[in-house]
Amino acid sequence: MSQDVYYETNYDEILSRLKFGTYEAIATGWNDSIAEQIIHALLLHGQVLAGDLLDRIATQQEEGVTDQISTGATKPVENYRAMKVSSTLVRLLQDSYIRPSTAMQHVSRRDRELAHEAALRRSFKGIPTAKTLKEFKLKVAHLIDEEDSRESEAPDQATNDVRLGLKRKATTNPPQAKRSRKEYHVDGSAEPQDNSVMWDVDRSVWLRVNYDRFNVQIRNDMIVRAVSQKYNPTTGEVFRAALANDSPGTLRCELDDRSSPVSINTIVQSLPAGLKLQRGLDKRSLLDDRADSQPTAAELVADYIAILTGQDNISSSVQSTRFLAPFGTTTTTSASGAAKVPTSVTIEYGNILRSLQLQLVHDVVITRFGPMAGRIFKILLERGKLEEKHISKIGLLSMGETRDLCARMFAASLLSLQEVPKSNERNPQRTFFLWFVDFRKCKTWLSDHYCKTIGRLIQRRLFERSRKSLLLRKLERSDVKEDTDGLLTDWERESLAVLHTVLESLATVEVRVVLSNFLLDHFP
Template structure:
């Protein structure tokens, strides 16, 4: 059953499967919009009950319930349909949850339907499934065929909540890689996982057809190869369908069975460390083959899974002198020019040996060209897209705290760290960046970056004197980000000194005399905590006023205080202090610490100290955002339900064909694409004036709701990022 939000602690997603009611309701709304009522009903049942077997899932779904989590009854036969209009989002013709929440949900007794729903969730990596024996040991995919166990299913809540950020993912891939790469990512994401050859077939058609374009298919192959090398796509493996927590517990169980005695505390800590290391090796094994696996494979395999290499020989003339003909050189030059971006991007993600091979290929010698394996199954690596969202959030936070130039310097440091760590998949779980040298950063940033704008114009000469070089100003900017002049605020600094002695130690003196470490790192954990604290203060201020936010900020900085000290430091009266503290205490944002002065613990001789319980605050904030996001989804479905007749008329395919015929008859150019607002605008021309006004008003309201959903999703991402860094 769903537990209270206090049981979750500070984590946005509890690995034990304990989730609050608001989180389960939001997950149900997301599954309902993306997969329909039956899949949402199955997924919500697993979320409410925890990990279940197929037999238990069937038993729980066969029992009628008077309080369904979904506002849609599968027996009514109405299924949600995904909208083709970006302004409308995912739509459904079902009634709202408020109108049908009191109606009993009919049981689902069709096991084939339940099995299809589970396969859909597994296909889209929303549901984990694992088989374990009677001892609790994990049955791996490479286990002998005779070994059997019980299969359990569990919902990956982080994967469900990440679907609210898919609009941001689509915008990122379109800006970074272009529309063709966006088509590839959209195709893979909508289908969960696909083979590389299946992606090409869906985008270019079947090979041998009249509409099949070989050049376009080759371009998509290069794009998929580059996306795989840059970790935007990842190979799908059986280990990715298993929870990391289940694997860790199974590895610890294996260690316990080997020892067969009680472990000492130190040995138990070492056992946990070995289990976590094996889990980390499993995550790295998704991307690369081991040496043993490479030895068993053919000679065209590389270390990266899904990437193969083929031999390319230079052309030989009839005379045998080894020189390419003029036409051959011209064709190779045009081909290199068209694929220069893909080759340049693929070199960034290769190892040193692969870089040498790519360089030999560019020189025209015998080399090995990389291409994607058509048999590999691909899925979207959401963690790579989350890194982009994290970088954007850091840029906006730095710009709001300092200025735009300082944010550009910090973004350059993050970009330089990503280039230094290009051989590993980027992740938002990283607590800090790679070591960045100040002198190397000076060569990385643009020489025309206006670093003087970081500081006040009139005080530059007074503070720095005549030394206003770029190197000195850059050192001062890093000193500003590292809070070198304030020891008390180092817990909230964005940049800190490196604790590793890999590149040596030393300091760089800035233009103003500030001593900055030569080797620095971007502290992502501090930035995440600062953004989470700022988000908490903003929400508290919106609900409890400025005085409530002032009390929360004071207690977060000072710790435990009495009412009289809170009143004095916050400049509010005692009556207002008691009222605000009582309201915050009722919302589980504040807690009381009793300090008795005597043994009888009388209230008159007891000091009561107010303090902030961080875990309860984060839990309260998470539930508040979950409820807000869920209400956005309900409001969008209700708006579409009110105008469902008009929406169905606009989406009719026969109206679309009629609009194209009218446009062609009038001499206008017929657009080939039918995505987004283009198809809608053509069908709107066939509607009446009143219907057109109604639909435009509906689309305007849905755009406002979508904007609210996007802002709430970004706030939820900050909490998710902070929880991943803390773990």
């Protein structure tokens, strides 16, 4: 008996491919050519057998590697490259930048969600409400993330190894292995001791890129830029050190609402060398009665913690706007004399990302409808549902201007209208019309426009390349590649320079739009 098969578009996979360039840029920032080649190969092919990946990367000879090998080395260059590739692959697996490809990951996530939701509904007694259904969806998302993490990162029961894809090296003579590592190091010295020395890659495992780990890196970079713009670059570096000490958990980054506790001493140890902490603080706020000694780094970091936790804000809204939250009851004193600064904090990812999303939508409202519309939008976000006369009074606007701007934003799906009748007759003349912001609807509207913009940018890039197709085909010839300046005319070189400028501008705009859409659509 035949069974119907249904198909659906996996939007996450499509949008992830738009960030492949950003993923490779992150890998390039590691200053490790082998890791960059591994990430590039996995992004290009989707998933690759570990043995094939090791052989392929090891055979790609790095320029100048022969000159870097010590003259006392007795092993060939190929073995040195294979050892370096294996060590890099182990480190990427341990850091979860790549992960084993399991059978569960090839099952549609939507099918798994439907199965778990059906099981929860069967176990629930009574009729589930809308709030209960929302809790079901959140619980199902946690269950699926835990299943994926348990399957790909849990210890392998068959081989009793640390996790799937790694296996212990069979070393019968540890001192000899240590001497071998000394021989093959580039500068002739022994490699530093790390966990990758004890493990090897299982060549029979299929590997793929862990998109969520790179998304965490993109999210952290966005947060650091936001903190630097709101305060100053030094505060951004302090926040980067706090982010570096938060190890990613089993949940996806979009469900990670709060980090694990981070102490001040841990942040101090992670600060970059040469960072002047006093530059980001007002010198007048520092204590002046200690002329014989300078404040310690921990005391200066405590000042930044006090700022980021909103310690001077006594309003009730601080809990939804602060970037850091106190953890525990232990406190310390900062360089400015502020008491009761927490020694451990948690990073409030939910508050930070929500404020970035609000700022993004608010900027779009101002750009499209003007500053007065931005004022109305912000008032409704802060106050909730209001009538036109209250909006006009709070925003210091005329009734006609308020009505016109609200109607225009309502037509653009940025504002919603709630009707509250005074009686059962529902007479329009005896009805309150309340304006409010449905932020989820606003995000959907803006995300839809971002996706259309990305499509137009891709079409424009293809159009620009098609206009210079003859010149681009000429550049692919082997003789032109060897002597580009000699075989191209002045007009062709000028046209090529103009084309590169246009394509670079389009790529820059596309990356910005993709990252803005990632911030808006990826996080709740």
